[in-house]
Amino acid sequence: MRVPALRFGPEGVERVEDSVVEEVPVALVYNGISHAVMLATPTDLEDFALGFSLSEGLIASPAELLEVEISATPAGIELQLRVTAERFQGFKATRRQLAGRTGCGLCGRESLEQAILPVPKVAETLAVPAEALTRAIAALPEVQGLHRQSGGVHAAGWAGIDGEIHLVREDVGRHNALDKLIGALRRQRIDPAAGFVLITSRASHELVHKAASAGIQLLAAVSAPTGMAVRNAEAAGLTLVGWLRGSGFSVYSRVDRITDPAA
Structure with a gap:
């Protein structure tokens, strides 16, 4: 979006319009239950829904995410995600509700044990x-x-x-x-x-x-x-x-x- 600004520079002061990026609350709702609210740029939200679900371990494969519905509300954007019943049962009991600041990585974790999860091994084939x-x-x-x-x-x-x-x-x-x-x-x-x-x-x-x-x-x-x-x-x-x-x-x-x- 474009916003007015007062620009100070070596040649004086001038009124300008600057482009600024948006950040909005994006709620991730799994099978009707709110799991997380992140501040994010409202672009490529289907990619975000799948990537967040995978990297947080909420699903193990893209096939377990059955549907993503994007809904704009006065308060922000809701991503209504439908996952398989088997996968939903697996994380429903341990889900975390969090308000994720833009730079946040661990907000919403409830204990030190939850804060630092084991890092999975990767294949070591790439040179x-x-x-x-x-x-x-x-x-x-x-x-x-x-x-x-x-x-x-x-x-x-x-x-x-x-x-x-x-x-x-x-x-x-x-x-x-x-x-x-x-x-x-x-x-x-x-x-x-x-x-x-x-x-x-x-x-x-x-x-x-x-x-x-x-x-x-x-x-x-x-x-x-x-x-x-x-x-x-x-x-x-x-x-x-x-x-x-x-x-x-x-x-x-x-x-x-x-x-x-x-x-």
């Missing part, structure tokens, strides 16, 4: 050339449509091992952007393990967990990882890259999975 990472990060700004308009969103992109970006999803929340990307990959029947994911944020534990849960073998972030993210990436067998900017980056786990032709 990526170093130049593919630098090629992908150089190309990412050109495919960030919302970011070019407003500058206020994160992106998660999926690239092949040659560094060509094939899919991007954006959101005000970095976790939401990755959930949308995971959902898009599964809906389009793209094998996440055939390439790698890059994100325009730091690499947190929650992002490593979501990536590993989706079978992603390499996660690259433009900023720093946390210590927990590094430890859990090692435990999962996931290659974790940070500070991916310009022509350089750092590898924090599974360094043997990055190939360097100059070596």
Whole structure:
């Protein structure tokens, strides 16, 4: 949307109109029972519904999500999700109701035991050339449509091992952007393990967990990882890259999975 602003610059002050990205409450309702409310950008919501359901372990496969109905309300957007009866019984007793802030990863967890879930192991078959990472990060700004308009969103992109970006999803929340990307990959029947994911944020534990849960073998972030993210990436067998900017980056786990032709 466009909003008026007063712009101060070296040549003086002027009235302008700026593009800003929207964030709205998005409620995820499973079989009629509210499970979570997240602040999100209201785009690619079917991808978000599927990706969130998979990365949170609420369903094990896309086939268990039978239907998604999107309803706009005065208070926000409701995603009415219908899952199989067997899967619904599995998480109904332990569901968590939460209000998810834009940058939130663990809000709504009720105990320390629930806060840090075990990270699943990933297959360790993907080797990526170093130049593919630098090629992908150089190309990412050109495919960030919302970011070019407003500058206020994160992106998660999926690239092949040659560094060509094939899919991007954006959101005000970095976790939401990755959930949308995971959902898009599964809906389009793209094998996440055939390439790698890059994100325009730091690499947190929650992002490593979501990536590993989706079978992603390499996660690259433009900023720093946390210590927990590094430890859990090692435990999962996931290659974790940070500070991916310009022509350089750092590898924090599974360094043997990055190939360097100059070596």
